Amino acid sequence: MPLARAARTAVAVVLGGALLAACGSGPSSSDGAGGKVTLTVDLFGSFGYQEAGLYAEYEKLHPGVRIKQTDTEDEQDYWKSLQTRLAGGGGLADVQAVEVGRIASVTQQQADKFEDLKKYGADGLKNQFAEAKWSAATTKDGRVVGLGTDVGPEAMCYRTDLLREAGLPTDRDVLARKWATWDGYLALGKQYKAKAPAKSAWLDSVGSLFTIMIGQEKERYYDASGALVYEDNPAVKAAWDASVRAAGDGLSAKLDQWSPQWNQAFSSGSFATLPCPAWMLGYIKGQAGEAGKGKWDIAKLPGGAGNWGGSYLTVPRAAKHKKEAYQLIQWLTAPEQQAKLFRKQGNFPSATGAIAAVADATDPYFSGAPIGKIFGEAAKAAPVQVLGVHDKNVADQITNALSEVERKGTSSEEAWSHAKKGVENATG
Template sequence: MRTPPGRHRALAVLCAAVLAGSALAGCGSDDDKGGDSGSPDAPGQITLTVGLFGSFGYEEAGLYKEYEALHPNIKIKQNATQKEEVYWPALQTRLGGGGDLDDIQGIEVGRIVDVVNNQADKWLDLNTLGAQTQTQEYLSWKAKAATTADGKSLALGTDVGPMAICYRSDLFQQAGLPTGRDELAQKWSTWEGYLDVGRQFAAKAPKGSSYMDSVTGMYNAMIGQQQTFYYDASGKLIYDTNPAVRSAFDLSAKAAQDGLSAKLVQFQTDWDQAFAKGGFATISCPSWMIGYIKEKAGDATKGKWDVAAAPGATGNWGGSYLAIPKGAKHAKEAYELLQWLTAKEQQVKLFERRGSFPSRTTAISQVAATTDPYFNGAPIGQIFSQAAQKMPVQTLGVRDNDVKVAIQNALNAVEAQGVKPDDAWKDAKASVKAALG
């Protein structure tokens, strides 16, 4: 999704900072069609299917066509499901024998612990296909998260998701607010400061425009700045006693009560449409959101969007993996495609074209000077690199995504239905209990 980005003052600096501490977008339909590649392959030709949630940017950036041109015997078919929470249960059914599997499957970072701890028997060990030479190039924590205790490498990383704030400078100007990215970053150096700017915006907001798209985006950005959130290092579920989680929930709920949100549900149709219509002026913006905004806002808003450092100037939201399920029809060819899609050269292209921040250290060093004309020439390489330098090495849990979805649904109820925050929090806990058993 997702997907992620940023650049560095220098590779050595970023690697030292991140390694010493040690990451949706786009869409297809919500139809998850599995590995059905349609008509049989022609003699000598292989169709590889890639199952993803959201948009990893490969198709949009032209990478599939580039690979097919390099490999005339290969055709690539992408099966995309917009919502990860729809994609994942369907994939579990197919892994259990309930349908065809794609040759390559995407795995969201919030699922990787479950894959490594509980599903190692369902995925190919990529080391048997040569992944040892690849994992050495990754940020150490990124590769480690997809490695079993006995050394099996179950997936290769795509991106990570350093944080910023993307904003509409034209709407800020109409509301009488400053538009410079450095001045705004200073004003909202804290999340409370971000809301203060929001109240100023709301007082003179252009008709039809709210300050932020959804408080769930703000919540996810705040959580992405924490090393520990839903589970502790021992694997114990702690979300309901972790003050950082409750603080992020309460401040996000306060933003909803103050009327600062457009009350949109992220990745729904009306949210997509609001990008182009000016329905909101700011959005919590992991690097992968750059490509999503370009796609949904369109050419009409080119130059009106800009990027500034997020409150706290760091955070990680998103980042994914690619893996090959056991039983894939074309494992060897699938690995060759998987390795190519995640290679340094393609990670650089994806950042330059879609904003997905690399997870390979060899790619990170090449994107520090990247600017983006769509975002008013914003130095996205520098902004996201600096965020990545301070990115926490997060403690991941087996059911992180299920907890996140329950909390997001509760926040949606606060902003859309006026549910009191304390009641919404109780509902979130009940939903987590029901989901986790």
């Protein structure tokens, strides 16, 4: 969370609640209001901490601590704002989230802007996380700049009512067999289009199709040496070509992800399927609301397992309450809290101890889908991805170009040239 993730501008949510006496020592510094500390947490998308009740639980366990969250819908907007504040040194929260596609930029170029969490005892947490998750937030000289929240194992979310109306099967196992490959998925999309309900497309956007497909690859935009290789990577070309084909066949609703129109489409039925990392479950619930309960289901992803997204919580050097901020992120990313978050919101754990604990999880909102099994198997099979300094920037430029293909009818060749120019500008 990611990704993830509903106004596009930051909305402050003050999370109060009764501060009940409990175990644990009080904070070491205060805001001067009766010894209370207000910890500021700045996120993007839908991390789900508030919705799962974790902030309220933490406040009860730590009398004198209050948590104030700000949340920006679009990660690109969030990152631009964070870069401005890091450059100026002001306006930073005690806790700042970083998307996995940005973490290499932090470790390689901005580590001096963030606290080394080892000074607060983070070394003792290493065995709690998957090796790839931990190492991605560790600099070459051994500094730890963030603690992992979730990972993004991928599946396919779909609307059973819309598929039924189009005469297609709705059983998750049957669909998994029919769309075992991406060619099978797109062929089924053509069948859906022929009998689809009015104003309903097969998928939300070809950008999301590209993103989920490329998430199945170990090497995408960079190789292990840190060199940009996206132009010559056959996996990038295959995902691009499939996305262009989907646009040409009219299978997309042409909705830019995270836009207001996309948000509204969750309740209007504008698309029948949505390539779906685990963290997307909470987002769907938030946008579709109670009216969507039981209309959605989840099946295995075409083409094998992959990963899209996952995030980190960091403490900036300019944070006001560094020690208390670390104590909060340590608690939020602990296995017990990660397991609770998955059961309530769908964010799949990066803490190894939590993965076994959620293996039997099901979700009534998604027609009782065995989310622990589906996403657990995907997480085990997903490749450990090579992350580059500008990983997210490259991905954004490519999906922006694909948006031109589906919305403006731009040719594949011209759109690819725009993507390359955008990458050149973004990577310097």
